[in-house]
Amino acid sequence: MSAREKILQRLSDRSRPPAVKPSLPDPLGRSDDLIPSFAEALKAAGGVSNLLNDPMELESALARSFPEATVVLDTRQAPTTGTEFDSRRSWDLVILEGKLGVAENGAVWVEWNEHYPRSVLTLAEHLALILPKEALVATMQEAYEVLDLSSVAYGLFLAGPSKTADIEQALVIGAHGAVTLKVFLV
Amino acid sequence: MVDHARNAAAFLQNPERARWHDRALWHVRQKRDLAVKAVPEWEALRRAAEEIKGHTLQHLGYYLERFEARAQDNSIEVFWAEDAKELQQIVGKLLQEHGASKVVKSKSMLTEECGLNPYLESLGIEVTDTDLGERIVQLAEDRPSHIVLPAIHLKKEQVAEIFARKLGTDPNESDPFRLTRAARKHLRQKFLEAEAAVTGVNFALAEEGGIVICTNEGNADLGAALPDLHIACMGLEKVIPSARELGLFTRVLARSATGQAITAYTSHFLRPKPGGRLCVVIVDNGRSHLLAGRQEKLLSCIRCGACMNTCPVYRRSGGHSYETVVPGPIGSALAAANDSDKYASLPFACTLCSSCDLVCPARIDLHRQLYQERERCIRVPKYRGKRRGLKAAALFLRYPGLRRTAMGILGSLMPKLPRSWIYYRFNLWGREHEMLRPARRSFSRLYKERKQ
Numbered sequence: 001m002s003a004r005e006k007i008l009q010r011l012s013d014r015s016r017p018p019a020v021k022p023s024l025p026d027p028l029g030r031s032d033d034l035i036p037s038f039a040e041a042l043k044a045a046g047g048v049s050n051l052l053n054d055p056m057e058l059e060s061a062l063a064r065s066f067p068e069a070t071v072v073l074d075t076r077q078a079p080t081t082g083t084e085f086d087s088r089r090s091w092d093l094v095i096l097e098g099k100l101g102v103a104e105n106g107a108v109w110v111e112w113n114e115h116y117p118r119s120v121l122t123l124a125e126h127l128a129l130i131l132p133k134e135a136l137v138a139t140m141q142e143a144y145e146v147l148d149l150s151s152v153a154y155g156l157f158l159a160g161p162s163k164t165a166d167i168e169q170a171l172v173i174g175a176h177g178a179v180t181l182k183v184f185l186v
Numbered sequence: 187m188v189d190h191a192r193n194a195a196a197f198l199q200n201p202e203r204a205r206w207h208d209r210a211l212w213h214v215r216q217k218r219d220l221a222v223k224a225v226p227e228w229e230a231l232r233r234a235a236e237e238i239k240g241h242t243l244q245h246l247g248y249y250l251e252r253f254e255a256r257a258q259d260n261s262i263e264v265f266w267a268e269d270a271k272e273l274q275q276i277v278g279k280l281l282q283e284h285g286a287s288k289v290v291k292s293k294s295m296l297t298e299e300c301g302l303n304p305y306l307e308s309l310g311i312e313v314t315d316t317d318l319g320e321r322i323v324q325l326a327e328d329r330p331s332h333i334v335l336p337a338i339h340l341k342k343e344q345v346a347e348i349f350a351r352k353l354g355t356d357p358n359e360s361d362p363f364r365l366t367r368a369a370r371k372h373l374r375q376k377f378l379e380a381e382a383a384v385t386g387v388n389f390a391l392a393e394e395g396g397i398v399i400c401t402n403e404g405n406a407d408l409g410a411a412l413p414d415l416h417i418a419c420m421g422l423e424k425v426i427p428s429a430r431e432l433g434l435f436t437r438v439l440a441r442s443a444t445g446q447a448i449t450a451y452t453s454h455f456l457r458p459k460p461g462g463r464l465c466v467v468i469v470d471n472g473r474s475h476l477l478a479g480r481q482e483k484l485l486s487c488i489r490c491g492a493c494m495n496t497c498p499v500y501r502r503s504g505g506h507s508y509e510t511v512v513p514g515p516i517g518s519a520l521a522a523a524n525d526s527d528k529y530a531s532l533p534f535a536c537t538l539c540s541s542c543d544l545v546c547p548a549r550i551d552l553h554r555q556l557y558q559e560r561e562r563c564i565r566v567p568k569y570r571g572k573r574r575g576l577k578a579a580a581l582f583l584r585y586p587g588l589r590r591t592a593m594g595i596l597g598s599l600m601p602k603l604p605r606s607w608i609y610y611r612f613n614l615w616g617r618e619h620e621m622l623r624p625a626r627r628s629f630s631r632l633y634k635e636r637k638q
Contacts, residue, residue, distance in 0.1 A: 002266065003266040003267055003268040003272055003470075006268055007250075007266055007422065007468075007470050008247055008250070008251065010470075010474045010477075011246050011247030011250070011474060011477075012247060013247075014243070014244060014245055014246045014247040014248065015245075015247030015248050015251070016245060017248050018241065018244075018245045018248070018427075021241070021427055021428075021430075022234065022237045022238050022241045023234070024234055024430070024433065024434055025227050025230035025231060025233070025234050026227070027227060028226045028227040028230075041447055044446075044447065045446070045448075045450065087411070088378050088412065102448075104437075105446075105447030105448040106447070106448075107448050107452065114459070114460050117411065117459075118407070118410070118411035119408065119411035119412050121404075121407060121411070122404045122407050122408035122411060123408070139433070139437065140432075140433045140434075140436045140437050141430075141433035141434060141437065143433065144429045144430055144432055144433035145430070145433070147429065149391075149394045149396070149429055149454065149456060150394075152454065152456050153456055153457035153459070154453070154454065154455060154456065154457070154459065155453075155454045155456070156451055156452060156453040156454060157436070157448065157451075157452040158451065159446075159447070159448045159449065159450050159451075159452075160450055161450065162402065162403050162404035162451070163402050163403070164318045164319075164366060164402060165335075165444075166318040166319035166322065166335065166336070166337050167318070167322070167337070167342050167362040167365055167366060168210070168341060168342045169210050169213065169214070169335070170342075170362035170363075172362055172363050172366040172367075174366075174367075174370065175318060175366065175370065175402065175403035175404060175405070176316065176370060176373060176374070176377070176403045176404045176405045176408050177403070177404030177407065177408060177450075177451070178404075
């Protein structure tokens, strides 16, 4: 008998589909003002938010924020056909579109565009996430109510840059992935 | 048999280090408290987490099969392993077929439990742990002492010494920032060279057929992104019904673990990367046996480590004193449930203060579990003396008259006895404590006098 059969046989009295799923509690006490909560949570996660009143300002704000970045990948556009990406190269700056932001923790949902190697995400020194203001929700519970994962291959909530506190609990920003993460709310 | 008390005494040989350890973990507990206070519905979240885990375990067979079918729809390959040996063989075979001799690994307590690293190394495969804390421990040829903070038992000067020896850094450079940068550079090379990635799993989504991995460093994402083979290992209790429930667990996991609102990366691997393979290994290794009895609740654990940070015994004895992969309250309960002969001392490394119950995001009744394990653990041969002592104590408790007489004699005798007669070898209490001095007149005598 295979391991699968042996395990499932031991669980045979637990193989009925459930009649109902357990309910989730309603999130309480959220302010309607999601933008300041998001900005504060992102700051706590080591990230920076930049609220733009005019969407036209975006390109200049991006250029101003990362003046030193020369090797830049903007994933808002599909790569020109025939482009071969070296998945092992590093990037100064990678620009990504966020689909959803979560006010309670500053996380931004990114659905990976598989035209680009997945390694781009973590081999970027700096990350710029562009997020529509209307795409903010209060909590993770609401986020998953909105998200449709059926067509996603690789998706993630990013909350600030990569970090670690594994040496004496001292927080160090920039473990393996991005050293800075900036969210542009448009 | 593991002797927790002896190991703890060894840890306390360095009181300064022990105090630092105690305070560092208490600080994490305090950060957890702050994060939790920001969520007014926190207790409702814990109750829901408890309910969802219980529900999933009630239908575990269904959810595992559902996960397998949906994952296969997503071109994810699913494997099943009865025990540690089978996991080793499955992973070893996958890697060898792939021709991988260099593997990067992100944190997985399951693979630690199953001894995967030593096995793969015996096949000539180089395994690099990429979580910083785990890498430090690996370079030091040591073991993790905490499931979330693997190197919490080491001071930065020791890390500097390990890095100097293994990575050629300046031995006097013990600044955590510089050490982390050195590790980043060293590990970046390992990531670029890797031919396969092995990761753990935080949550497996039955309905969506994908896995979710939470890290702060981004090491699972970088590790899995480059090579064409990603093997994810999960205990069978990691499955949850769907992403809807993930909305709850992502709210409680990091807040309980480190006091963050969420980990920096909460990554959903729902399909293999283009041209790559994603293999998930579902491991039992003794878990399904726990379902039969009162220990079922132990499978609700989401491995946040909050029970360790709050535990007065863990903080003062260090993770290594348990000699288990998962230490602290949950580790003691699991170890005793699986092997009460070897780990009989662990349920007694507990004051029954129940602080762990109160911080557990899945509301596992840890102190009760530990208390119940004691009933079995006390039966090991080594505790014969203890059993006799308890039987004698029970005698005095059963007969109040006998107890009163004995106490009366002892009360008048004790102050007159020389110290060496009281603090002798078999007085275990007196080893660490000063004995209470009996009152000149007992409470019951005072009570009687007052009533007259």
